[in-house]
Amino acid sequence: MIVLGLETSCDETAAAVVDCDRRVLAQKLLSQYDEHRPYGGVVPEIAARAHLDHLDGLVAEALRVAGVRLTDLDAVAATGGPGLIGGVIVGVMTAKALALASGRPFVAVNHLEAHALTARLTDAVSFPYLLLLVSGGHCQFLEVRGVGAYRRLGTTIDDAAGECFDKTAKMMGLGHPGGPALERAAAEGDPDRFALPRPMRGRPGCDVSFSGLKTATRQVLDTLPPGPLSARDLADLAAGVQGAVADVLEERTGRAMTRMDQDGTAGSAPTLVVAGGVAANQTLRARLNALCAVRGWAFVAPPLGLCTDNAAMVAWAGLERLRLGLTDPLDFRPRPRWPLDPDAPKRTGAGVKA
Structure with missing residues (x-):
């Protein structure tokens, strides 16, 4: 074919x-x-x-x-x-x-x-697996059971991680596209210099939230001297934002893994797949790879x-x-929204409906 x-x-x-x-x-x-x-x-x-x-x-x-x-x-x-x-x-x-x-x-x-399904193209991953889909418009944990068969374990209640990266990068004057620019700026920064929140971390479930992190970043910027940010301020704040997002996603991913382990849906070779534009972030990939090593799960991320x-x-x-014989008629109507798990409860927030 x-x-x-x-x-x-x-x-x-x-x-x-x-x-x-x-x-x-x-x-x-x-x-x-x-x-x-x-x-x-x-x-x-x-x-x-x-x-x-x-x-x-x-x-x-x-x-x-x-x-x-x-x-x-x-x-x-x-x-x-x-x-x-x-x-x-x-x-x-x-x-x-x-x-x-x-x-x-x-x-x-x-x-x-x-x-x-990209991981099945690049790595021939077998069903089932846990997917962290993380991009500019989406942030979801999904149990991937097969083609067209998904169970959503968690999602954003407001903004996606990539949207948070893009908007905070814009606040800092890093330009577009914001996510890669913020990652480059963070490379030499101190992630612990600024006290930024870790929204939802430690709460039950697997949902995430990033609008509060954007607000906190704006508040930090308001405390800094007016005018262009110094190279040190820029690097430290970028590293702080990146570290906060990575902390949240690492903890939430662990909860999703535990849920699949307890439900017996992880399969005989439990695998975490991370996909979407933010999956290119090297700090996030390293964190999730280390988490899988501790938990005894395989980790798969597509090439950048x-x-x-x-x-x-x-x-x-x-x-x-x-x-599987799944084709579509020529009167198919394009869709601005199309959830993978249509039975999952709705989550409506400031930037995302999922």
Whole structure:
């Protein structure tokens, strides 16, 4: 099987071709950092227009590099949600047109499921496993039972970890994208200099919260001398924010692991998978890897290039669904929200609905 995947849910325009032997035959990606940098964050209308301008060319280039024609494909997959709806529409409509023109099935992929299944592309991880999905828009603990089968153990009650990184980086003048900039600034900092909170740590359950950490960061900035931050202040505050997020996610992950151990759902080879853009953060990866070593769990994190939004994960999720006969009609409607566990109780907060 060979599947073409398209990703347009936020500010990455991407096309990739993947086969059933877990080979990425081609991966073409265009980041929109320059378009959004003047605004300090992603502007949905600009993102949608950029997808429209570049997606066709990326598809043609991905097919050329993979050495396949449209008629050689077994399906065309695209992110069908959740995401910025303008961009999602561009990807879905392009995929539908390609599927119709080639007579191949169309597969609408849940963007969160694409992240969830990336570890099966890169490391052939078997079901079940615990997933920490951590990105700019999402922060969830999920028991991954199979394709399309998820149980949410915890989620954010307000903002996601990546959103916290991006907003605090913007407060500090680190620019866009904020998460990687904050990680670079934190490399030489003292994480203990500023007293920042660890929201939800120690409370029952696996939910997380990061809006209070953003507020605390703003309050610290208000106590510092006016004007540009010194290099030392910048490094220490960035390290403090990064350390607080890592502390919270490490403790909450431990609770999710305990829950699966107690429920008997961890399986014979318990595995923690971390996915999403924030999974590229080296401090977080090191913390979670150490936690797994202590608990006797395997730890899997995709290569850095497959943590952030990409089309290879979409193509792979489409291939996994295709193998089970799960395709979609051409009247599929793109979705701005699409929970992996629709039966989980709603959590509504300042920045995220999950």
